[in-house]
Amino acid sequence: MNSSPSYTDKASDAAMSRRSFLRGCAAFGGVSALAASLAPLRELGDYTNTEQFLQKYYKELTPSDMTKVIARIEGEVERQYGIRPHVRDLKPMDGVEFVYALNLTRCIGCRKCVHACVKENNQSGSPEIQYIRVLKMPHGSMDVEKGNHNYDDKQVPEKGFFYMPIQCQQCKNPPCVKVCPVNATWQEKDGITVIDYDWCIGCRYCEAACPYWARRFNFTKPDIPKERLNPDMAYLGNRPRKQGVMEKCHFCIQRTRVGKYPACLEVCPVGARKFGNILDPESEISYILREKRVFIQLKEEMGTSPRFFYYFDK
């Protein structure tokens, strides 16, 4: 132990001033190094702002809050893309539960649905985000591991194969909703599982939980070509997303909640896609699920109970 040093002698004074000089240098060096290491943050740009940072959870927004939020979003989109969008907060309709059915006998694997979806839902072009994945499957198997994701044939369909488009199955027991730590994704009354893009923290737990690989993450700032922007937007639907949040198929909420068909259905050249209200016994979808002898819920053993059915004509 060092005991009772005398601070009065000159040598000690000199040592002290040298020490404090060195300390000063160290502190200055440290602060400069810290600043240098943080330098990339200068390019954060419009990562967030106070309004966005403090924005409340979707279910806690009052109508007047929502008006303000929508105005903010419209302003942001206009500044970025030069087009004033029309953003709506569309609510589920009473007495409606949406169900999708896909006729595997008809599907020819042309991927028109994939691209119509990208356009309708303002998905990023670079890096490419697509909600629908079409698998080219050998005849006689429903094992997705036998499917080819990246087929690049000049002409489809190829003999000996069938094509299986897979998108969000809008499960009745959605594992993604169960695992979200912040309730940023939930199932609406009409059966659509939606995401509050302004609430998602980007942990990607839902992406790990989904048995259908239906969820997509914005690994960087999405890039939507200006000429492709769809200005008809819904808050829980196709408004542009931010870097670092999840997105996925929402049955084209901006269309289906105002009585239109999803974009993937409208574009299908062979009429393989059917969509409608299962609670209405007169709807086409009710007829299909009642009359078709074979229909499949993908990975039924998961207990997720999808609202998306695959069926065959013969």
Add this chain to the structure above:
Amino acid sequence: MISALHNYFVFLKRCGRVALIGDWRYYAWMGALTVVCLFGLNAYAKQLVNGLIITGMSDEVSWGVYIANFTFLVGVAAAAVMMVIPVYIYDNKELHDLVIFGELLAVAAIIMCLAFVTVDLGRPDRFWHLIPGIGQMNFPSSMLSWDVLVLNGYLILNVHICGYLLYSKYQNKSPAKWFYIPFVFLAIAWAVSIHTVTAFLYVGLGGRPFWNASIVGPRFLASAFTAGPAIIILALQIIRKFTTYTVTNKAILTLRSIVQVSMIINVFLLACEVFKEFYSGTTHSASAKYLFIGLHGHYALVPWIWTAITFNLIAMGILVLPVSRSLRWLDVACVLSIVGIWIEKGMGLVIPGFIPTPLGAIVDYAPTLNETLVCLGIWAFGLLCYTIFLRMSVPILQGRLSKLNEGLPEVQSNDSTGKSLI
């Protein structure tokens, strides 16, 4: 009240000052760690700006080394109980004065865990959405919300236990049993819970057959109780080398028997898993095939897992033989166990769970340089924290930093024996 606060403030200030003094080796070590931290911080700043695209992760493999390190470190934190149990339940005298170093290690490990989770978030600015009351915590449904609660709870428990014991020692008072013993026992149960909950994060996902197995929880605990005490064995020897603190060989050998038994259980559970995956040969074994033998021409993880298995088997061999009573061999076994288990929990558990994807696609994953720098930065920060904790606690425990010598110059970096004191 005011004077109590003042005393506590003086205590903190003196601890802080002690952390800033040491010999040249201390400065070199701390300086090097700081440099690595800054590189990590710089890499993280780039990630914040550009997004997680500058990692190796993708929609196919959506968690990578961040979550792998997180998982490993939760185990390290949990393993502190393997020192606490012998001391407080079996009244082991040798370990008694060392148990606090295990608890401090737990604190440092949890700090690293929280950092690893934070850097994995796409929107770290929205962390407050997780805070109960002002945010929306999906409790009890989401296992991630459980994890947030148990990890922070464990951090608070250990900070309380260590902080209280050290402050009591500083004041030369004997600690009031009621104010820490109940927390020690709570922390024992809590330690098991942090690693179980972390295992359940994976186990709960029905769409990922590789994780959706009840053996994952027990394997997590077995591997944690191997790697954690192995780290403590190394840490205690470092403390002994660089300080005048007494660490007996007997204490280290007590930990050896813990590592020994845990490693045997760990290897046994691994064998159980390998048998189940490969003998039944269902389509659900695809991830295991990818990991152990490669799948459809993809072999990215095969060298990793066989390295891990080889290390673990060699470590087990050394540990069960009497040679590991010699510290040199024990250290070899500890290093092999730590590396083996790190690979097993990281490359061997998190990554293959994603491959193939639920739709059968095989996309390989490898961390990028930027991602690796972030990881190294966090590890350096954790080591920095642990070193500071030791730098403060050793002189307090030895009575060299106490209320009695308040006002006298701070403890110096060298004592009369010439041994440096970190």
